[in-house]
């Protein structure tokens with residue numbers, strides 16, 4: 001998969017919201033396996049850790065368990081992508 005249809009730049013860092021859900025986990029899987037550094041943010045309200053279990057084997061994958069819409073989330077520094 002070549003994301004965004006242009007020259008792939010695997011050194012890019014990507015943040016996926018809802019990354020433990022159906023769409024997000026598939027997107028994360030493709031991007032991780034392409035070589036991008038991927039971090040997902042998910043509160044697991046409907047997502048499932050089983051969707052992303054395999055990705056924990058990749059060092060270019062990180063997960064942050066957090067709800068995006070809480071005031072607390074936005075008051076904190078943005079999640080680092082490294």
Ligand SMILES: NC(=O)c1ccc[n+]([C@@H]2O[C@H](COP(=O)([O-])OP(=O)(O)OC[C@H]3O[C@@H](n4cnc5c(N)ncnc54)[C@H](O)[C@@H]3O)[C@@H](O)[C@H]2O)c1
Nearest residue numbers: 018020021022023024042043044045046047066067068069
């Ligand atoms: N096998 C299949 O074909 C299949 C399976 C599941 C779903 N679907 C379809 O996929 C679509 C849904 O997929 P989706 O990925 O949009 O939904 P989803 O619920 O799977 O993913 C949304 C993710 O966002 C997270 N989330 C929600 N609010 C959040 C917040 N405030 N902060 C942080 N995280 C938050 C949830 O925990 C979840 O992981 C539907 O159309 C459904 O019918 C298909």
